[in-house]
Amino acid sequence: MNLSRISAVILRHYFLGIHQMERFFDMFISPILMIVLWGFLTKYVQGLEASTLAAFLLGGIILWAIFEKVGTDIGVNFMFDIWDRNLIPLLATPITFLEYLTGLISISLIKILFSFVAMWIMASIFYGFQITSLGFGLALFGLNLFIFASAFGIFNISLVLRFGHQMGPLTWILPFFVQPFAAVFYPVSVLPPFFQKVSYFIPISHVFEGMREVLRSGQFSAELFWTAFILNIVYLAASISFFAYILRNILKSGRLVKVI
Amino acid sequence: MSKPILEVKNLRKNFDSFVAIDNISFSLEEGEILGFLGPNGAGKSTTIYCILGLIDPEVGEINIFGKSIKKDRSEIFKKVNYASAEFNLPWNLSLWESLLVYSRLYELSDAKIRISELLEIFEMTHLKNTPIRDLSLGLRARGNLCKALLNRPKLLLLDEPMASMDPDVVDKGINLLRQIQKEDKISILYTSHNMWEIEEVASNVIFINHGQIVASGTPLELTQKVLKLESGEPNLRDVFIHLSRAKNESK
Numbered sequence: 001m002n003l004s005r006i007s008a009v010i011l012r013h014y015f016l017g018i019h020q021m022e023r024f025f026d027m028f029i030s031p032i033l034m035i036v037l038w039g040f041l042t043k044y045v046q047g048l049e050a051s052t053l054a055a056f057l058l059g060g061i062i063l064w065a066i067f068e069k070v071g072t073d074i075g076v077n078f079m080f081d082i083w084d085r086n087l088i089p090l091l092a093t094p095i096t097f098l099e100y101l102t103g104l105i106s107i108s109l110i111k112i113l114f115s116f117v118a119m120w121i122m123a124s125i126f127y128g129f130q131i132t133s134l135g136f137g138l139a140l141f142g143l144n145l146f147i148f149a150s151a152f153g154i155f156n157i158s159l160v161l162r163f164g165h166q167m168g169p170l171t172w173i174l175p176f177f178v179q180p181f182a183a184v185f186y187p188v189s190v191l192p193p194f195f196q197k198v199s200y201f202i203p204i205s206h207v208f209e210g211m212r213e214v215l216r217s218g219q220f221s222a223e224l225f226w227t228a229f230i231l232n233i234v235y236l237a238a239s240i241s242f243f244a245y246i247l248r249n250i251l252k253s254g255r256l257v258k259v260i
Numbered sequence: 261m262s263k264p265i266l267e268v269k270n271l272r273k274n275f276d277s278f279v280a281i282d283n284i285s286f287s288l289e290e291g292e293i294l295g296f297l298g299p300n301g302a303g304k305s306t307t308i309y310c311i312l313g314l315i316d317p318e319v320g321e322i323n324i325f326g327k328s329i330k331k332d333r334s335e336i337f338k339k340v341n342y343a344s345a346e347f348n349l350p351w352n353l354s355l356w357e358s359l360l361v362y363s364r365l366y367e368l369s370d371a372k373i374r375i376s377e378l379l380e381i382f383e384m385t386h387l388k389n390t391p392i393r394d395l396s397l398g399l400r401a402r403g404n405l406c407k408a409l410l411n412r413p414k415l416l417l418l419d420e421p422m423a424s425m426d427p428d429v430v431d432k433g434i435n436l437l438r439q440i441q442k443e444d445k446i447s448i449l450y451t452s453h454n455m456w457e458i459e460e461v462a463s464n465v466i467f468i469n470h471g472q473i474v475a476s477g478t479p480l481e482l483t484q485k486v487l488k489l490e491s492g493e494p495n496l497r498d499v500f501i502h503l504s505r506a507k508n509e510s511k
Contacts, residue, residue, distance in 0.1 A: 084351035084392075088344075089407065092312045092417075093365040094337040251316040254275055257309050260347075 020166065025173050036180045044186035055215050058129040060184045062119050063211055066112055066145040067152075067182075067204055068175045073108040074153025075160070075171030082165050085260055097247060101157070105150050112146075134211060137220040141207045144225070147232040148203045151239040152178075158239070158246040161259060183208045203231040263326040265290050265415050265447040266311065271320035273306055273471075280306045281317065282471035288415070291445040295452070295462030295479070297496070299504045303471040304451045308417050311449075312342060324415060338366060340415045343408035345401045345423035349392045355379070355403055356388040359410060366411035378406040381436060397424035405433065409440060416448045422457065434460050455496035465496065467503050474503055 017023040045053055081087040090100070123129040131138065156174065159167045181191070181198050183205045188196050199205040206228035213221050250256040264287035273281040281303045288294050298304050309315040311322055313329050322329050324336045349358035356375065363371035379385045382402050392400060401424055408416060422430045438461060441448060452458055458465060459479050466476040475482055479494035486499045 080350075085346070085348045086350050088314065089342065089347045089349070089362075089404075090365070091314060092337070092342040093362065094334040094367075095365055096334060251314070254273075254280075254306070254309070254315045257305075257314050 020169065025169070029173075030176070033176055033180060037185070040180065040190050041185045044190045052216070054127065055129060056212055057185055058123050058127060059131060059134070059211050059215055060208060062116070062123065062131050063141055063145060063207060064179070064182075064184045065115060065119060066142055067149045069115055070108045070112050070146055070149035071152040071156075071175050072172045073111060074104050074150065075156035075168070077104050077107060078157045078160065079165070079168045079171060082160070082168070082260060087260060088257060091256075097243075101154060101243075104157075105153065108149075108153070109146065116142075134214050135220070137210065137214050137225075140220075140225050141211060144207050144228040144232055145204055147229075147236055151232065151235040154236075154239040154243050158243045161243075161250055161256065162246045164255075164259060178202060178204070181205065187212060201231065203228040203235065206231075262290065263323075264288055265292075265325060266449065267321075267323040267326075268307070268311070269321040269323075271307065271310060271317050271322070273303075273310060273315065273317045279471050281310070283319075284468065284471070284473050286466055286473065286476070288447045288449060290414075290447055291441070292464065293441060293448040293450055293462045295450055295458035295465035295496075296468070297451070297455075297458060297465055297500060298468040299500075302468045304468060305419055306471075307468075308342070308419050308449070308451070311417060338411060339413055340417070341366075341408045341411055341413040342417045342419070343404040343421045344419035345397075345404065345421055345425075346419070347404070348400060349403050349407060351393045352391055354389045354391055355384060355395070355406075358392060358403070359406060362407050362410055368411060374410060374412075375406075378409055381440075382406050398426060398429050401425050402429070402433065405437075412444060413446060416446050418448060418450045420452050421450075422452070422454070430454070430457060437461060455500055459494050459496050467499070469504060475499070 017027075048056075081090055091097075120131050123131060134141065152174065153171075156167075156171045159170060181195060181202050183191070183199055188199045188205055188209060191199055206224040210221050210224040210228070213219060213224065247256075250259075266288040268287065269285050271281050271284050272279075284303075284307065286294070296304050296307070306315060310317045310320075311324075311329070313333050324340060327336055329336060349355070350361065353361065356379075359375045359378070360371060363375065368374055375388075376385070379388055382405060384399070384402060384406065387395065387399065392403065395403060401422055405421060408418070408421070422433050425433060434457060437448070440446065448461070450458065450461060462479060464477065465479055465482055466473050467482070468474065475486055477485060479496055480492075482499050483489060483491055483493070483495045486502055487495065489495075
């Protein structure tokens with residue numbers, strides 16, 4: 001065993017760590033977010049019936065998967081064109097940026113439909129949980145989750161275009177920043193007052209509140225749906241505007257051809 | 261006289277204080293192959309990216325088929341293509357799948373026939389199911405050329421397309437390009453650091469350095485003009501060295 005060679009490996013990863021944001025996330029932010037999430041969940045489950053809890057958790061994870069998978073998939077599919085060094089030849093074709101984005105969002109939608117069916121069948125067979133018990137509300141919850149995930153994906157792509165492919169890992173990291181405030185597994189009321197205010201401005205927190213409402217009382221809350229929907233329109237418009245701004249900027253600065 | 265296929269007028273591009281392209285103008289006629297030469301960082305690729313609409317110039321106008329790329333880009337680019345050895349087809353897709361994806365981007369109605377035809381021409385039919393990642397550098401560059409000819413382009417922008425090919429493959433590639441170019445009257449803007457390649461394919465050459473056109477003409481004219489020789493043979497290698505060093509010294 002040679003200590004110098006071992007230290008070379010450590011040094012190599014130290015340098016990688018200080019240059020790559022996701023290493024920092026792995027070390028500090030991820031454990032903190034996990035503690036926050038599971039801490040609030042633990043606080044909430046005390047005194048809750050096991051069957052209710054199981055339905056809330058399974059319903060929460062299935063709906064969360066819609067947001068997380070679509071949100072990350074849009075960015076990851078874009079990153080594939082960068083990793084493959086295929087982005088420039090692709091953009092040198094007649095395709096417009098709007099068509100390219102629409103294509104990325106569409107394939108994410110197709111993929112999540114398959115994933116959803118797989119999760120539905122698994123939850124139904126192994127845990128006796130019927131996500132379809134959410135009724136027509138399920139489609140409306142899905143719509144809001146999909147819109148927010150699309151806005152999220154477009155925002156991620158804009159960041160990569162502006163700051164380069166080293167921002168790529170944010171694509172699969174950012175959803176976990178949202179999770180504790182999205183009230184996926186526990187109601188917003190469990191959060192401290194300031195976090196509740198943050199949570200209000202996250203459209204999908206209203207989706208998860210709505211899901212628990214349906215599971216608890218069988219009632220679909222139109223108010224929660226519309227709140228989420230209006231917020232989503234604002235976020236979608238903001239992320240498209242941000243993308244257009246970044247695009248103008250990188251076409252001028254020549255950054256687009258450096259993203260590769 | 262018919263309108264040129266490509267017309268670049270007074271193009272200028274700065275990156276902060278660095279002048280990448282300094283007021284260059286040139287045009288490309290139907291069926292012409294224009295060698296676009298210059299040292300690294302001279303502004304060749306930046307010019308090509310401006311033509312592709314991937315960099316916005318500060319000043320200047322780019323017209324293809326007599327139309328502005330700012331207004332009619334999607335329509336124009338159905339008959340334009342681009343290849344560079346710097347870029348790949350989608351890494352994890354097979355050659356056939358990659359070309360099929362691109363044929364959709366160019367809205368080809370006879371995609372399968374055209375792909376088979378090109379794979380045959382480039383002697384790659386046996387590799388059609390091979391993932392791009394498993395092809396050698398030279399084969400990937402040939403795959404790029406297949407993609408570049410997929411839409412039967414009227415204008416082809418080739419940025420060092422054969423940079424990683426061995427001399428035998430380059431020779432075959434050039435012969436193929438010349439043959440296809442003659443048959444289909446394709447106009448080609450061709451950059452390369454291999455002067456022999458340019459001498460073989462280009463009818464005219466423009467030489468740029470520090471973003472400015474410093475010489476232009478046929479390969480033979482350039483050799484005679486720049487090197488002040490009575491030579492009957494073009495020698496772009498010496499022209500290249502002479503012009504690159506002269507400009508650098510004057511700077």
